[in-house]
Amino acid sequence: MNVTLRQLRAFTGVYRTRSITRAARELGITQSAASLLIQQLEAQLGVKLFDRSTRSVQPTLAADEAVHAAERMLSDAHGLSRRMRDLAQARAGRVAFLASAGTASALLPLVLARFRAGHPDIEIDMRDVAADDLVSRLSATDAEFAIGSVEGEFADMTIETLTSGRLSAIGRRTADFAARRSLTWDELAQLPTIAMRRETRIRMQIDQALSAQGKRLDPTYEVTLINTALAMTAQGLGLAILPATMLPADQFPTLIARPLVRPALTRPVSLLQRQGRTLSPAAQAFVTTARTVLAGRAAPASG
Amino acid sequence: MNVTLRQLRAFTGVYRTRSITRAARELGITQSAASLLIQQLEAQLGVKLFDRSTRSVQPTLAADEAVHAAERMLSDAHGLSRRMRDLAQARAGRVAFLASAGTASALLPLVLARFRAGHPDIEIDMRDVAADDLVSRLSATDAEFAIGSVEGEFADMTIETLTSGRLSAIGRRTADFAARRSLTWDELAQLPTIAMRRETRIRMQIDQALSAQGKRLDPTYEVTLINTALAMTAQGLGLAILPATMLPADQFPTLIARPLVRPALTRPVSLLQRQGRTLSPAAQAFVTTARTVLAGRAAPASG
DNA sequence: GACATTCATAGGCAAAGCTCATGAATTGAT
DNA sequence: ATCAATTCATGAGCTTTGCCTATGAATGTC
Incomplete structure (x- = not known):
């Protein structure tokens, strides 16, 4: 398997909120699902992204680096969807x-x-x-x-x-x-x-x-x-x-x-x-x- | 569901090769899987991306527009993976x-x-x-x-x-x-x-x-x-x-x-x-x- | 020390994703 | 004109993924 946008969404969410639970809520999934997504992404990239205990979720330096690329990809994805939708509705193009x-x-x-x-x-x-x-x-x-x-x-x-x-x-x-x-x-x-x-x-x-x-x-x-x-x-x-x-x-x-x-x-x-x-x-x-x-x-x- | 990088990979592949079959081969999946991925992406974006007959696969203008964003995202994904791998192997950082x-x-x-x-x-x-x-x-x-x-x-x-x-x-x-x-x-x-x-x-x-x-x-x-x-x-x-x-x-x-x-x-x-x-x-x-x-x-x- | 919060894990189930097989359309060759 | 070959689409069936619920473990709070 490969990195998925889903994982990246979870990642940026957790990075921003410093909490798996909150990020999960935002994404409309359960905490356990979000937890798994982060684990998958870490396994995927071969890097630990957060130092997590039950009490805190600290991004690592790798996460600090990764977050930029992740956010860019997500914003690209969003832009792509919107642009296509506009195109479809002939609102732009x-x-x-x-x-x-x-x-x-x-x-x-x-x-x-x-x-x-x-x-x-x-x-x-x-x-x-x-x-x-x-x-x-x-x-x-x-x-x-x-x-x-x-x-x-x-x-x-x-x-x-x-x-x-x-x-x-x-x-x-x-x-x-x-x-x-x-x-x-x-x-x-x-x-x-x-x-x-x-x-x-x-x-x-x-x-x-x-x-x-x-x-x-x-x-x-x-x-x-x-x-x-x-x-x-x-x-x-x-x-x-x-x-x-x-x-x-x-x-x-x-x-x-x-x-x-x-x-x-x-x-x-x-x-x-x-x-x-x-x-x-x-x-x-x-x-x-x-x-x-x-x-x-x-x-x-x-x- | 949302757009996936998988779909985008299929998309850029088909766009480049002008063939679902060839793109599928490159991706190591079957032709039918690639065909489905394209259909999904089209449904996702609400736009027809290719005019396809059994004999030709022609990108639409929407595809021409989309391909740039898609390629950027994929290259970002690749870059992210590589950078993280370097980090993990302490070759960078x-x-x-x-x-x-x-x-x-x-x-x-x-x-x-x-x-x-x-x-x-x-x-x-x-x-x-x-x-x-x-x-x-x-x-x-x-x-x-x-x-x-x-x-x-x-x-x-x-x-x-x-x-x-x-x-x-x-x-x-x-x-x-x-x-x-x-x-x-x-x-x-x-x-x-x-x-x-x-x-x-x-x-x-x-x-x-x-x-x-x-x-x-x-x-x-x-x-x-x-x-x-x-x-x-x-x-x-x-x-x-x-x-x-x-x-x-x-x-x-x-x-x-x-x-x-x-x-x-x-x-x-x-x-x-x-x-x-x-x-x-x-x-x-x-x-x-x-x-x-x-x-x-x-x-x-x-x- | 009881309670609340948060993250991790396990089991189970639904959905996604893939392959294989087949069909339809079209091209090129015989 | 017929036949073989190529290519895309579709359907059945199986595997994997992905999510949720439930539960456990850790930690901070009153």
Whole structure:
């Protein structure tokens, strides 16, 4: 057998109280049990720890030395338990995850704010990554999950759609525009538009879908950042071609989104996880928050 | 139940090897036992530590966090055991003890040298103290024992005579002096003598014993330090009146001791310990050395 | 000297801990 | 595709540990 924490607890108790009986009471065991624990520990370590008579329990020099290590171990043990418990209850800990640049800027701030309100002590480590890299990065880093728009299937990954946004025309709330329920891609051709550059995932999806129907998008402006597109739209430079989910209503209160049809395209916002990896409690809490918040926005944004 | 070091050992093993089977082998237990230990720990902490399938055992983030505390505790435990073992084997530690000034200078250097040779890593804290204070200091300080000449009995103290020296005349190895087997106190009166001052313990013992027989000592010189007496003797200034044990043969090779008789007086060198206090292993080792070394000198010194 | 307190020890019982045997899942080879 | 091999989980059964109750021994108190 080996030294046990039980023995150490008895030891520090006796050391502090100078009494086996009192220490036993504190530990909720009988005096005889405590007495045995001390004897075991002494045998274990090969040192006498207390000079005891029926009338006094005097720590030896060895005990004086040992007590520090013992106390440290016990405090470590206690800290470990508490820390794990906190982790389990997602009261502390860390969430590390990946987000594609688009979701990170448009969708997640809301989730982050909500989550932070509920779990103020959890450290959040969000890394925005090019959408293409989501999967490979998720396998390689310590990020627990990824949020972004991905299509297809991947080995060892589970994909869950959190919300999906219809590709929409986003413009200022003019009487004319607000009156529309939707726009066709053809109608769009007549209007000044702002779209993402061809290299971006969103744009690639659009181009692919339209070309399948013999159509094509000829935007007036092409930008890299979603925010730029929205800011330009707010200035009245044109309609932004984006998933409705990408419009943060609070940031751009003057803008509204109207779905594009013929074809109607949707762009999912998905949650990626490595298969067979349970999420940390903190991450689980975050995912739950994300689901809730994003589900609330699932309906295509309208006026 | 509470977290046990056993569980932590299993945990760190599995964490490191990424396999329950391998960890079990290392620990010398069966795979099933290791599997149970992990399950227990998980239940204990309320956290999943590994994502396990039959084919892989992946640590969770909680495990990543826990492993540090676990390893620290185990290393502490190991360190504690080792340190205690060293202490027990007197390979480390400290000896604090008291010595009366006389013994400290004349008798103990030999013991110290011998002890140090055998236990180079043990710290020695020898405090020389007036003989009168030995007992009171021993009760009050953290010194574990005392060595000196004390008479009588004391409460809570055990006294053991390590060696005893006959009170002797110490002089240069002249043909005349070396020829003597002993001297009487009366004969001494005719010769130049060097004795300790009246305030010293040795002198008080002499004066008391002689006056009981109606005799008295009238030394030519009176000194405070034993070494001074011996140095003067070596210079031929007279015979030193001292216990034979107080003559370090190696320091004063020219001097020899001849016992004084009528009356023959002996002066014990005793070991004092507090009753019911076990000595630290280091102290025990020291005492053993002292007993051996001093026993070797027990025979009254002669040419 | 009787009493109270405290530590140690013995006997007995419940629980923990381990091993052995077996089952289920997965991988790699034939 | 089937078979063998590997690995983790689970259940039965046995051994050991651990605790409690009861009692004894020592020591200090009134």
